[in-house]
Amino acid sequence: MKPVGWFQVGWSKEIPNGGVKPMRYFGEDLVAFRSETGELSIMNAHCHHLGAHLGYGGKVVGNELACPYHGWRWNGEGKNTHIPYQEHTVNKRLKTWHSSEQHGCIFLWHDPTGAAPRWSLPHMFDSFRDYLDMDEEEFYPIYPHGARIWSKEEVHPQITFENSVDSMHFRYVHDSPLDPELLEQDYHQDGSVFRTLFGFRSIKHNNEITMTFDTRTSGVGASFNVFKGSYNYRVLFSATPVDDSCSDLFNTIWWPRKPGDQGDMPEDIQARVDKEILTTVDEDLLVWRHQTYVNRPLLAKQDVRAFKALRKWQAGFYDLPPVE
Template identity: 45%
Template sequence: MLNLSMKPTGWFQIGWSGEIPPGGVKPLKYFGHDMVAFRTDAGELSVLDAHCPHMGAHLGYGGKVKGDCIACPYHGWEWGTEGQNALIPGEERKIPKKMRKYHALERHGIIFLWHDPAGGAPREGWELPDLFANPELPAEPTGFYPCYPDNIVFKPGERIHPQLMTENAADTAHFRYTHNAPEDPVLLNFDTSTPVWKSQMGFLSKRTKEIALRLHARNAGVGLSFTIFEHGVLGRRLVLSCTPVDDDTSDLRVSYYFPRDPVSPDIMPQHLRELSAQTEELFEEDARMWRHQKFRQQPIFAKRDVVGYRALREWCAQFYEAEGYPRGPLQVMEDDM
């Protein structure tokens, strides 16, 4: 049975690159930790513990970037991108005390953070999937409009557990009822042999009963999903994320990448803008379920669901290493059958 804490191991989205320009500072809170993200004048991003070791001021509220450091708004102490003390105003000395630095990386305009409840570094074999270097459907990122700021959804502070979002990877039946799809898709295949779930779903044409749309999914842990839509031409790409803020809430984000229109490669044409505007309602169709859903450890499966769902939950178990933490907003139903 899954322990379902709000402190799973893995990679999680914590924002978009465009939110923090050179010289920018942003306060963050994830997994119960106060953090500060800042970008140096040269463009390097760093994520540190938020509170200055000197007197405990929060660097995310009033802190300023000075070259390749962030300066505390309280007494001006400066800290480098590795968390090292770079300056104590009025003194020549520097203290050996370092602030904790979090492992973060940027890819295609999204900022990802590695979380290990034991404090470990990113692990070999747990690398993030690349939405554009997918071996089945590779594409050049430059062939797509950037996701930020026009093609995103941000829902902060939701009482939603990341496990609920992850279970969409094996759920074929909800598309017709939750999203009004004309036909149920088929889970064509899945692979649980690595910390990245790989699967394909196929949507059948109502007329020909042939596969008209394939969803190629890559799930990196329980809070991060990468999907490619394949339907004959270069399809859109999607990142869906659910990142725990504390033991009660998560931040949810959707990032869409639409193929550039050859007639209007720099400015999204109206039909894509209209499609992008539907993104929030598509998200809400799922979120309305997740906000009020209770989690069944032993569901009553439909026959077509049982193999994929069981495999997915067995795969998810590897990410719940932290013991003894609250399950947050997730209400787990006792087995009363």
């Protein structure tokens, strides 16, 4: 449960300017806060004074976070900047974590060696221009109606992302009437990104492919998916380790706006998104919660190349050497 990479830990609108949110990931208590000017910081949660958790009752003062116990202040770099009842501060920092906000989602960089980010994330819009050129403004806001979290599930992230090469589970897990097929030489590997392109054929249209979806998985933490054709929506799925036994699972949906609609997601689309897309994770979880990881699985002939390639690629995100 200690892979290297970027992992989602929330949505930007959960933490407004001056907001504070407690978190727990990778076995550590964390606190995220946004300064009054809008800058997001994530750091270890317990004040070095007497160990109070800064995420429960802590208050943002300007660009700093004040401890709820005795008012000691810490800036976004983890430095103690103010002790109300003495002139001098302490020369000890709270550990800070690299974070990134993209398209309304918050990501945390994890590396057991303490190295700075070794690669960047795909972008839900810029990374897919060659496949389907649409801008964020053409979709309804993702939060809160297109976002859902499953907390503390006893699921390893790596198991969830094997779906990215598994064409046959759609029929049995999601009751899909047709099996998608891998297209364009099955898959592509590009450093930290594993890309697959699936196609769905339609019986109503002479068995022609009427919808495809492009999946770009970043490490073992996040999967960016763009659907094109019969529907043109986007899905970000993330699995983030909480500790050595469980993960938080995040699902985020971008659904195209109705022509001329500039408001939030309408109720009829909210219901459709929840029923048809967000709940697919519930269906997967029926398997994932009770699944054991088979190191050398028996594979059907059509699965061998893609599964072996994915697992070999995934193995590269564990036990990375320190960056010199």
